[in-house]
Amino acid sequence: MSSYLDFLALYGIGGAHPGGILLTKELMFREEITEEMSVLDIGCGTCQTAVFMKEMFGSRVVGIENHPIMLKKAENRIGAAGVDVELIEASAEEIPFGEAEFDLITSESVLSFVNRSAVFSEVERVLKPGGLFIAVEMTAERDLSLEDRKELVDFYGVGELFTEKDWEKCVKTAGFVEVTIEKPDFPLLSPEPVIEFDLSDEIPEEIHEMLDRHEEYVDKYKELLGVRIIKCKK
Template identity: 40%
Template sequence: MSDYVEMLAYFGVSSAHPGGIELTKTMLEHIKLMPDARILDAGCGTGQTAAYLGNIGYQVEAIDTHPLMIEKANLRFEREELPIRALQASIEQLPFPDEAFTLLISESVLSFTNFPAALAEIKRVLAPGSQLVANEAVLKAPLTPKEL
């Protein structure tokens, strides 16, 4: 996994998750968010989703484990004059208080984690009645040797 993340960081890939930013926008259109929603973009990468949410008026926090991704995300936030700062942190150990968020969005992150630890942290930081949007690639059938 680290080679994959290194490649994404080096090239500044903004939308490596399934469906890209267009699917993200579509998913977010189908959930009800209050104007004062506090959102955590866990695994923000270069900050594309966090910036989109910040530009439409939400309070957003952003984390990623990769230093280069954080640097690129923070440059994006500065360029777009958004009050968002990406922090280096893992979804498995979130540096936020209990029940701090009304939405946690995770795109192509959970597949690369200790899933039970990540879910425990997600549950801890989401307020009662809050939502999780997780966009992950999954295999419906094993890959052929050629696909591998």
């Protein structure tokens, strides 16, 4: 049975997270990123963010991803862009690097689909002292009913839907002390975030149906689901 992540992979969606690549660019331009820095993008998907970071800042950029279709499309993007982005097949829960390896770590709509506690612990481990972790994540604006929660968890395949307080607790449990959580002001962004598609040659009908359901849920739960920018400094 196909999953929501299979849908994203087969459609080759770049910037699937809320706010898309426009939000990513706004967040990155707020930071002082230099070519001397090492950057890790967790769950890099088709490498849209990783390639942007390399082209814009010239830093060492590493992307990790474990979905085979996403990996192939990421390879194609890197090749087409002609940039040196390190692409590694790996799990977010087991980052294949030593301690204090990266100055900046990014994650966009990934934490909801994995073991959050394990990932935060790994991020804390591979982040340099003074380094920064920035995550963009789907967030419940308030506690959901059991029916709504089940419908969303079953469709998106997430473990559970966190509120802002849940995210804060999870981050601090991992050992981060300096934490800020921001609700983005989307009116400052384009009302139609730029989304890229890199469609696979063969897409099952059930995947096309998932797109319709996703759009249905986005409208149905627009008042209940939001997004938060989570920033953790080590």
